[in-house]
Amino acid sequence: MLRVLDEGGFGIVDHAHDHSLQRRVAIKEYMPATLAMRSGPLDVVVTADKHQPVFDAGLTSFIHEARLLAQFDHPSLLKVYRFWRAHGTACMVMPF
Secondary structure: OOEEEEEOOOEEEEEEEEOOOOEEEEEEEEOOOOOEEEEOOOEEEEOOHHHHHHHHHHHHHHHHHHHHHHOOOOOOOOOOOEEEEEOOEEEEEEEO
16 A cells, blocks of 8 residues: 545545556545444454444445446446455455
C-alpha cells in the first residue's frame, strides 16, 4: 500500500502498486467503521456480537458486487481486476 485515498462509512480505498502486473491500482476493503475495527495490522473484527449479522450481510453484498463487476468490461462500469476474502474482511482491486 502506498497511501489511503479515502475512508467512508463502509470501507477504505488504498493506492497501491501491483508488483505482478506492474501497475498502480486502488484496493477497496470492506471495513464498516460503525461495526468493526482492526485487531492487529490486518485482521478486521466486529465490535459487538449484535453487529455480526449486519456485518456479515454487508460482507456478502461486497463480495457479490465484486464478482458482478469483475464480469464486465465497459467504460461506464468500474473494472475489478481481482478480489479476495481474508483477515475477516474482503478486498477488490480496481484501476487507480
